[in-house]
Amino acid sequence: MAETIMPKVNLPEAKMNSSASGVPLIEIEQLSLFYGASKALKDISLNLDEKIVTAFIGPSGCGKSTLLRCLNRMNDLIDNVRIEGSVKIGGHDIYDAAVDVIELRKRVGMVFQKSNPFPKSIYENVAYGLRLHGKQNKTELGGLIEQSLRGAALWDEVKDRLHSSALGLSGGQQQRLCIARAIAIKPEIILMDEPASALDPIATARVEELILELKKDYTIVIVTHNMQQAARISDQTAFFYLGELVEFGATGKIFTNPAKKQTEDYVTGRFG
Amino acid sequence: MNTITPPEYLPEKPSAQGRHFRAEKFDFWSFCFSGLTGLATLFILGILAVILLNILINGWRGLSWHFISTIPKKDFFDVNTTGVLPMIVGTTIRVFVMTIFVLPVGVITAIYLTEYAPNTSIVTRVIRAAVNNLAGVPSIVFGLFGLGFFINFVGKNLDTLFHNPGAVWGQPALIWAALTLAVMTLPVVIVATEESLKAIPPGLREASLALGATKLETILKVVLPQALPGIMTGGILAVSRAAGEVAPILFTGVAYYMASLPTHLTDQFMDLGYQIFVLSTQSPNIDQTRPILYATVLVLLILTFALNIVAIFIRARVRKKLRALG
Numbered sequence: 001m002a003e004t005i006m007p008k009v010n011l012p013e014a015k016m017n018s019s020a021s022g023v024p025l026i027e028i029e030q031l032s033l034f035y036g037a038s039k040a041l042k043d044i045s046l047n048l049d050e051k052i053v054t055a056f057i058g059p060s061g062c063g064k065s066t067l068l069r070c071l072n073r074m075n076d077l078i079d080n081v082r083i084e085g086s087v088k089i090g091g092h093d094i095y096d097a098a099v100d101v102i103e104l105r106k107r108v109g110m111v112f113q114k115s116n117p118f119p120k121s122i123y124e125n126v127a128y129g130l131r132l133h134g135k136q137n138k139t140e141l142g143g144l145i146e147q148s149l150r151g152a153a154l155w156d157e158v159k160d161r162l163h164s165s166a167l168g169l170s171g172g173q174q175q176r177l178c179i180a181r182a183i184a185i186k187p188e189i190i191l192m193d194e195p196a197s198a199l200d201p202i203a204t205a206r207v208e209e210l211i212l213e214l215k216k217d218y219t220i221v222i223v224t225h226n227m228q229q230a231a232r233i234s235d236q237t238a239f240f241y242l243g244e245l246v247e248f249g250a251t252g253k254i255f256t257n258p259a260k261k262q263t264e265d266y267v268t269g270r271f272g
Numbered sequence: 273m274n275t276i277t278p279p280e281y282l283p284e285k286p287s288a289q290g291r292h293f294r295a296e297k298f299d300f301w302s303f304c305f306s307g308l309t310g311l312a313t314l315f316i317l318g319i320l321a322v323i324l325l326n327i328l329i330n331g332w333r334g335l336s337w338h339f340i341s342t343i344p345k346k347d348f349f350d351v352n353t354t355g356v357l358p359m360i361v362g363t364t365i366r367v368f369v370m371t372i373f374v375l376p377v378g379v380i381t382a383i384y385l386t387e388y389a390p391n392t393s394i395v396t397r398v399i400r401a402a403v404n405n406l407a408g409v410p411s412i413v414f415g416l417f418g419l420g421f422f423i424n425f426v427g428k429n430l431d432t433l434f435h436n437p438g439a440v441w442g443q444p445a446l447i448w449a450a451l452t453l454a455v456m457t458l459p460v461v462i463v464a465t466e467e468s469l470k471a472i473p474p475g476l477r478e479a480s481l482a483l484g485a486t487k488l489e490t491i492l493k494v495v496l497p498q499a500l501p502g503i504m505t506g507g508i509l510a511v512s513r514a515a516g517e518v519a520p521i522l523f524t525g526v527a528y529y530m531a532s533l534p535t536h537l538t539d540q541f542m543d544l545g546y547q548i549f550v551l552s553t554q555s556p557n558i559d560q561t562r563p564i565l566y567a568t569v570l571v572l573l574i575l576t577f578a579l580n581i582v583a584i585f586i587r588a589r590v591r592k593k594l595r596a597l598g
Contacts, residue, residue, distance in 0.1 A: 072482060079390070106484035116475035118494060119594060128493070129483035165595070178479070185483060 023091060025050040025219055026071065026189070031085035033066055033075065040066050042243045043085070048236070053211060053220045055234035055251065057227060059266070062240040064223045068191050071221065072108040073101050089189070106133060109187035113194040115174035117166035117181070122149075122158050125166045125177055129185040144184060152180035153210050172203025179210065183218070190214065192222040196229065208233050227267055231255050239263045327569050334567030343532065349551070349561050356571050361533050362446075362541030363572070366525070367515050367579060369450035369537070370457065375507055377454070378461025385462070386469040387491055407459035411519040418452030418524035419444075440538055447537040449525030456520050457510035464509060468502020469495060497594065504587040508580055515576040518545040544572040 024047035033041040041063045048054050056064035069075045070087055073094060086093045094104050117125050126145045135141055145162070149155040154176045158169070166177055175195055182190055192211070196204040204226075211220060211233050224230050230237055230251065237254040239246045239262075247254060247263040258264045265271050334351070342355025381403075389396040427442035434440070472495055480490040496503075518526075527540035528550065534541045548568055555561035 074478065074482060077478075077481065079392075102484045102486060105482055110478075110482035112475060112478060112482075114475055116473065116479045118476060118479065119498065128480070129485075132483060132485050132489060181479075181483065 024048055025090060026221075027086075027088040027091075028067075028070075029086045029088070031067070031070065031083065031087060033063075033070065033084075034082040035078075036080045040243050041070075044245045046238060046245060046248055048219065048221065050219050051215060051217070052235040053215050053222060053233055054236045054238065055230035056221065056223045056238050056240060057225075057230050057266070058240035058246075059271070060225075061242075063243040064238075064240045065193055067240070068193055068221060068223050071189070071191055072105050072110055074110065076101065106185055107187050108189045108191060109182035109185065110191045111175070111178050111182055111193070111195045113197055115171060115178050115198070117169070117174050117177050119165065119167055121163045122166050122169070122177060123162040126181050126184050129181055133185055148180040148184035149177075151183050151214070152176045153206065153213070154180055170203070172199050172206060175199060175203070175207060176210065179207075179214075183214070187218065189219045189221065192220065194223055194225060197225060204229070227255075227269075239266060241266070324573075327566060327573065330563070331566035331568075331570030334563040335570060339567060340571060346529070348529070348547075349555050349557065349564070351560060351564060354564055356544065356547065356568055358530060358533055358542040359544040359547045359568070360571065360575060362526075363515060363544045363575060364579070365534065366446060366450045366453065366521065366541065366543070367511055369447065370453040370514050371507060371511060373451060374454040374457050374461050374510055375503070378458050378506065378510075379465050379503055381458070382462045382465035382469060383491060383496075386466050387487070387495070403459050403462050406455075407463075409456075411456060411517055412522070414452055414456045414520040415523045417455070418448055418520060422448040422451050423524060443538075444523065444525045444527075444540055445538045446525050446534055446541050449521040449541070452520045452524045453514045453517060456517070457514050460510045460513060461503075461506040464506025465499065465503045468499040468505070471502065472498050501587050501591050501594070504583060504590065508583040508587070511579050511583060512576060515579055516545050516572065518543070518549055521546065544568060544575065548572065 026046075026048040028044055028046040028048075031041055031044045032039060044067060056068060058064050066075065070083065071089070071094075075081045075083070083095060087095060089104075089108065092099070118128060120128070123145060126148050127141055130141055130144055135144065146155060146159075149158060154173060157173060158177075161168075166174065169177060175198075179190075179195075195211075196207045199207065208229060211222065214220060222230075222234065234251045236249065237251045238248040239254060239258075239260075241262060247258055247260045249259070253259075254263060255267050258267065339355055340360065341357055342353075343357050344354045348354040381399075385396065385399060389399070423442060423444060427439075427445075427448065430436075430441040431439055476494050476498070477490055480494045481487070485493070521543060525540055526543045526546045528542075530540060530542055548565065551561055551565040551568060555565075
């Protein structure tokens with residue numbers, strides 16, 4: 001069973017503790033999250049290093065997306081959410097009262113499950129974030145937009161129609177546009193919430209290639225339901241079940257030699 | 273090879289000749305009910321046709337360039353000297369001024385209710401209930417409210433404030449009539465705007481916020497442009513409702529007769545709807561007035577229709593622009 005699930009690719013070697021200072025970029029300590037009275041995340045502790053891809057896997061409702069949204073405080077938008085514990089990025093607690101959420105979200109970009117380009121032109125979609133953060137100069141904008149679209153491997157497909165509607169792009173192109181929009185404001189971390197789950201296999205492959213390319217410059221946290229995908233693109237994998245972090249480690253280990261029975265059952269497709 | 277036997281609950285295998293569909297058994301009650309719905313529709317269409325045809329046929333003869341471009345002299349019951357220019361002007365201006373007031377207030381209220389107000393709080397629920405009840409208040413009550421609040425309270429106090437020798441603000445005027453109508457049509461705009469704000473995919477808001485936009489930036493740059501056609505629909509509904517209303521302006525601005533067109537917002541004005549009331553109740557010679565009455569009704573219908581067309585045209589352009597770019 002395990003053989004059929006495991007893809008025939010070389011698993012990238014995990015780069016543990018690779019950051020220069022030796023301090024992990026993201027430190028999650030004893031994090032619990034409550035929706036009203038129900039506890040959606042239970043005492044999660046997790047350290048993520050710089051410039052690696054971490055995959056969050058687990059069955060639906062296990063809290064992986066919720067945890068992802070804790071990292072740029074998107075959960076703030078939901079009423080009745082209460083958080084205990086701490087999340088530190090670059091050594092600063094992002095839930096500290098003094099933290100500027102705008103600045104945080106500028107440093108921690110996000111790509112969503114359903115591609116959500118603004119109903120504006122391709123150009124305006126990428127320009128949106130840049131303008132928010134004070135870039136108004138036309139030539140500067142143009143350069144940054146080209147750079148971002150190239151970074152998202154979309155430039156060659158759209159360079160002749162930058163001013164036509166983003167909604168005319170295919171699903172895969174829209175998702176890459178959303179990635180371009182996210183990297184335009186030069187975040188350090190990119191959160192991806194099942195970015196390829198609504199795409200066909202070819203578009204998925206392109207997004208995956210792109211993620212591997214982005215890894216050179218960004219720290220990426222990706223939530224995925226697709227275990228082959230997690231195995232293909234991530235360096236580290238965290239497996240969640242019912243709001244708890246069951247196991248966290250190098251992707252190769254999680255998929256071939258997990259420490260916990262639960263993890264093994266899940267990655268081999270016995271449940272979930 | 274396994275042979276799969278179909279479970280018993282499946283229908284029999286279709287024959288090689290293809291399925292044979294039996295005609296449905298005649299169902300008396302569903303026949304009656306579908307007939308009833310058709311009849312009800314026909315009935316409404318019939319009434320509409322009778323009203324419109326009656327007005328068109330009888331009003332058409334009275335309609336002339338002279339009629340719509342003349343300011344009537346003292347006696348507007350005379351077919352040869354009467355005209356409706358001041359009424360057309362009055363009705364149009366009061367609707368426009370109303371739109372200027374009702375759209376911003378209504379839109380901002382709707383933004384507060386959908387974007388900022390905590391959904392479950394008592395205050396929000398009270399506001400929503402108040403908006404819904406406002407929609408149910410009879411229009412004559414709005415007229416009395418306008419007289420009491422806008423003229424006797426706001427207007428009189430303005431006069432005192434500016435030391436006006438006579439009543440400038442504290443009397444029936446175009447602006448008070450327009451404001452009264454704005455209060456009356458507020459629920460229409462609020463509800464339409466709320467619906468269009470709610471219809472915007474949450475993904476768009478999230479995308480904007482995740483890029484580091486503030487809530488205000490998100491509302492102004494992403495949410496409102498998308499909601500614009502819906503907001504304009506609210507505006508169109510408000511215009512349609514207000515154009516034909518007489519009761520709210522009765523005490524707040526309409527004049528029985530004015531020799532010239534209004535030039536200031538503090539002037540009184542003549543109005544098509546009110547003129548119809550005057551023509552049908554105050555005429556010394558009913559038979560002689562009837563053609564004028566029909567023509568005036570026709571002008572009101574055309575004007576309302578025209579105001580709608582203008583608004584719909586603008587909305588179509590906004591939609592087209594939104595679809596093309598942004």
